[in-house]
Amino acid sequence: MTSQETLATRSVVAGDLTVAYLEAGPASGLPVLCLHGAVQTKSVWRPQIAGLASDYRLLAPDLRGHGETLGDTTEMSVESLAVDAFRFLDALGVERAAICGVSLGGMVALEMAAQRPERVAALVLADTPLALSLNGPLRAALEWLGPQRILPAAFAVLGQHRTARWGIAGAKKIFGKEWVGADAERHFVDGFSSMPADAVVAAYAAIVAADPAAIRALDIACLVVIGRHETQLVIDHAGEIARRIGRAEIVTVEAGHVSNLDAPEAFNAAVKSFLAELP
Template sequence: MGRLRIGDIEVAFEDTADASPSGPSPLLLLHGAVQSRRIWRTQIDALALGRRVIAPDLRGHGETTLGTARLDVERLAWDALGLLDALGIRYASVCGLSLGGMVALEMAERAPSRLHALALANTPTSLTSTGWLRRLVDGLDPQDLLPLVIRLLGGERSARIGLTLASRIIGPHWVGAAARRHFIEGFRTMSPRAIHVTYRAIVEARAADVGHLACPTLLIAGRHDAPSILSQTADLAAELPDANLRTIPAGHVSLLDDPVRFNHLLAEFLEAHGA
């Protein structure tokens, strides 16, 4: 584990630099909302034998501080690029899950020359691109209810109720057992403010401009993910110049639901593109 000061925050991260001083480009792993770098344990163990793997906690998550700057997807992308700079890494492959995938897309838009390859798991382009629904969400600001709910119920209870409601609305396999534990831990340990501004960033996010993206991209979809995310993933596959869409029997956190298939797809993709 390492800690580095990046701008206004102190970033906690895992770095396997000593495991592979030479070889393919380093791999940066970016977790989803209200999670931490701990979700990548299986991927780090599987992939670090042949490459350098870096897995940070995003701003306000895990052991990384929230800082003073406004948390949005663009800021998270600059945080990640700043970490690569601080580690002396000019060129990397990036794999992001959900919010982490949105951050990876923002990195690709802001600094396309820094990415060797891109892997996006269960990644929406924005909360919604439907005009009327976008306006409704912008007007209601539903994430603003989170601090009140957490104060009334506590983080852990709020997470359990939210996950139960989501499983009934989206489907019982949307969040698997391992992912459920990570979400509950995130709600239990993160500050209500960090949770609030994280979901605000997701609600306010707009789709990245990906038409110019030249690096090869792997899209991993979970068969039991939310229909809106599956639809946006399919749209991404059609828009990206060099994309490969693969679907596995998993929910929204596919790397935890089916780590064997996930690791195989990711390793195969990286090897195929010399990344």
């Protein structure tokens, strides 16, 4: 396996994007597409590359507008990010893969399974909400008072870096200090500070607008990983995901919202055990 210290970023043209990605593991291994969360990058998967790439072909791209994958974000949505992900797999000649996503990445993974279930060998969903709310009126209110209204004003007054710091501080006050691990906080602040402002707004707008109606019964093996210090909404949605999919196992690890970073050994062990049981 290529060591994570020397792992080099690759790029491939996929649709209208030049996608930057990390790849490690044997070409003959089961492809595992790793999708990061909002305002993160492919680098959040380095602990999984170190722990899983001896057996599996790990592919970790930067999503549209994130990291080194630039592109038009005006129409960014969970649905369009799923299309981007399939185009990325197509560009690499990968017909079928296990999809592993955290937070927004998990939402995209679910959408991929809804769009093209025959191309999804398995799902690993970490700290994944179905939406910010399943209540129709509340969803409408959140969409109206969304990132497109709040974030540009905050950026103008505070700047992106300070907005990220204040956002983290507020989240810790509301959800508890364990909700954001040290590594997750660093990735969040770095991403928030370095991404184009319109891409940050688009990423959060995609989460707010996410419609979970398409997530239906799927004949796909699914592992749902939840941090013990996750919000009650995401914990409740984990149960709803398991109910809708039907073939889902829920595993809790000692972590916050980005469990693959907060508890990499426990996360890797759960994923390795799950993937080993696939046909």
